[in-house]
Structures are given as structure tokens and as C-alpha cells.
Amino acid sequence: MDEKGWRDVPIAGLIIEPGTARGYKTGEWRTHRPVWDPEKCINCFLCWIYCPDSAIQVKDGKVAGIDLEHCKGCGICAHECPSKVRAINMVLESEAEAEDGGKGNEETGGEANRGEADSDKADCGKAGCERGSVKW
């Protein structure tokens, strides 16, 4: 847990930096893990379209893997994967971890980036920028 005290965080629970969801790792919520088989995958991108967490990784126009730091294990990708292909299968997280020694799930989880907002980075650089006003 972040050690910052109440005087050091923006007021009212504001998040003053964009894109902080990247730092909020939701992968640890997962009970079932999607296991993707690149041999079977036909790159139809149905999983990419349907994934509610944008966890299907794409590289050079092809499915490249699954972002397990953010995948919550909902199983939609496996469900949407065409029945004749079945390139994604859901397995119990505990079993998957036992198999790969936890390597596929290195997220620390639960760390909201709330207190990490860097005022220098958030400052627009304009003269008289009032960024400090949301600070306690």
C-alpha cells in the first residue's frame, strides 16, 4: 500500500493524471485464466473485439498473447472463440500457476495509482498553471 498521507494526495479523490488504469492491475481478481494456443489461433480477432478489459495483445496484425496483469478471467474470449477453433481455454488459476510456477501472473495487484500523480508531469507548462489547486 502506498505510504502517502492525507496531506499528500489530491482533494476529493480526484485522479489528476490520465491513463492511471494502466497501473491498476486487476489480474489478481482472476479465478479462471484464459490459456491461448497460437497454433490453433486463426487471428479472427473476435476475442480482441469482445474483451472488456482490452487484455488481448496484438502485434503486427496478429494476436500476440493475453495481458494477464489486467485480464479478470471473465471467459468471454474463450466463449467467443469459434467452436471449430477453440484456441482459448479457461483453466483454474491455481492449476495454471502450479504449472508455470506463477510466471504468467506476476502482477502485484490492487495498487491504485491514486497517490502517484506526478504534479510536474500533470502540469501543462503554461504560465500560472493552477495545478496545485487540487492539492490539499
Next chain:
Amino acid sequence: MTGNEAVAEAMRQVNPDVVAAYPITPQTEIVQIFSTFVADGLVKTEFVTVESEHSAMSATIGAAAAGARAMTATSSQGFALMWEMLYIAAGLRLPIVMPVVNRALSAPINIHCDHSDTMGARDSGWIQIFSENAQEAYDNVIQAVRIAESRDVLLPAMVCMDGFIVSHGMESVKLLKDEEVRGFIGGYEPAYSLLDVDHPITVGALDFADWYFEHKRQEAAAEVPVAEVVRRVGEEYGKLSGRSYGLFEAYRLDDAEVAVVALGSTAGTAKAVVDELRREGVRAGVLKIRLYRPFPGDEIVRVLSGVKAIAVLDRSDTFSTMGGPVFIDIKASMYAPIYDDSVYDDSVHGPVRGSTHDRDARDTGARDTTQRPVIVNYIYGLGGRDIDLEQIRKVYERLQAIATTGEAGQCVSYLGVRE
């Protein structure tokens, strides 16, 4: 003019960016009159006609989060319907100003004055300022804009006035010129804005056990400088208008042996009784509380410290068998200073934030309990039941007996109810 007309006039002069409101007796006239100002082009306000008070407060919060100077107004059941959103306005630190025309809560159904509505929200984080008459309601709305928007504060503020007694009572009111009000409140620079594309922000995100406590702690600390800001704005307003304001009005209290504490219009009635009693040689006084939330308990105890017997008049009940809310607050304040340096120190809040609490009182720790005044409570005037000079005179007579004997008898009584 009436209190409602005076408040609508103040809102016209404030010229807020957004007003979202729903009509309810006895507040209706405020937003009705203000809507004519909008229709006539006298203000540049976006007036949102919503379908409920919950929506009125929601839309006001949305507008304020988008960087607008936003206002609404309500009463009673409508106020109660806002409940959920009241806490959100305070938690998001949005300096919304809301006139509230005090009216009883159902059941049984009643449209007349008591303070049950706003007293219920005394712990919502809103600043609460009570007005004795239409003049004060007008003056308080203008000052509340400055108080709420102060960068030391950033909290929503409600300006309370007694339903019908003040809202519909006709009296002469001195108004400032439009440009004087504009100059006094100044232009609005929001602390944050959803529409500020150079600084994208998220408002109202989930805040679990890892951060919620810290944000509520900030909110509690934001209440501390309010008293000092109220005093500073009240003085500055006095220079502009000739009418200065503090946290409360201590009426003939300097050498008083007996005193009544009241909020709103009843304080005016009590002052008339005190004038009569003074002519008869009775050392009587009145403490009219203006800033009720945050409660300036230390200052109130200090100003009452020389009085032998005090009656707190509460126009609402807490139904807790502990008496009315104002009585409970004053009684608690008399026990010991609430906050000391270990909680609210100058190094944290700066001289302004720290100076609202008396250094000497803090240094002595617990109060000298043997010197405390005797204090009793009267709950009165529920549902618009009149309180008159004779009833308040009887209260002072009892206080004189208490001051002589030191015996308080029954602590909480009901004044003006048929037995």
C-alpha cells in the same frame, strides 16, 4: 421585500453559471422569481428544470464539477430527497451555494417552519449559515459564495432562513448595487474542472479502504479554517455594506447572568425580550448562532463563560432523548476544547487554519468544570408553532431562578406544546 425575493435578488446579482432547481413550498418563490430573471435575460445563467430535488442537486454537482458557479435552493422534503447527493457535493469539495427555506419534515405533513430539514444534514460536510431576517438571508447568500469558494475551504454552503416567517414576511431590505456584488464575489476560478482539457481528470472514482479514509480526513480538515474565513468575509462585507458579520451575534451578553441561545428569526424575538428585561434591571442576553456548521464550539463557550444560566432554544428535536441538536452541541463544547494542537496544528494548516481555535483554551486542556454555566434546553416551534415574547420571558424567569439557586431541574422541556 420578502426573504424569498431578497434571496432571488442576491442570486440574480451573483449571476451563477448554472441553477438547477425544483419548486417546493416555501422555497418555490426563490426559483420562480429567479426563472423570470433568466427568461428576461437579466442573468446569463443556464436554468435547468429538473424532475426532482435529487436531480436538482445532481445537476448542480455536475455543473460545479465541470467548473461552473452553480446554485440551487430547496426546503424540507425536497431537501431530504437531496440527501444522497449532499454528501457527494461535500465529498467532491464543490463550492455550491444553496439557500434552504427551513420547513418541518413529514409525517405528519406540514409546510411550516422548523429546522428539522437542515438539522438532519448537519453532519453532511456542508457549511450551514442561519439568517435571522430577510436582510441577513440576502447578505448571507452573497457572503456564502466567497466562503464556499475560498481556496482554504472548498466546501458547499447552505444559507438557511425560516420558512414563511422570513421567506414570506415583508420587511425592508438594503440591497447592494449589482457591480458591488460582482466586485465582492469576484470572477470564478474553479479548483478543478472536467472541461479543462489541458488537465484531464477523473472525478468520483472508486475509493476503497486504501484511500477513502485519507480523503475524508482532508474533508474534516477543510472544515477547520471555515470559521476564520467566515469572520474575514463578514468583516470585508461590513466594509462594503455597513453590515458586518461574525460567527454569531452576542446580544447584550457582556455582563449577562442569564442568556438564551437561538437560531434564525427566534433570535430577533428573544432580543426584544432582552430589551424589555434590561429596562427592568435584569442582566439578560442572547446568543444568536450564525455559523452552525462547522460548529464554533470553543468560541461559543468562551462568549457564554460568564453567564450563570443558559437556555438553548431548538426548533427541532433529535428524538434521541438527549434534547435538541444545538443543545447537544453546546453541552459537548462545554466539556473540553474539541481539537487541540496534536490534531490541528499551525504547522499543518498555516496561521489561518490554526487560528480558529483559541491557543489559551488549548493550553489548559480540559475546561474548569466547576465554573460551567447551568444549561437547559427548550424544544419549541415545531411545524410552525408560534413563539412569542411572553413564552421567551418565561424562559428568562426560569433562568433567573436557576441562576439564584443553581438548581436546573428538568433539563429538556417542550415550549409551547399543549400538555
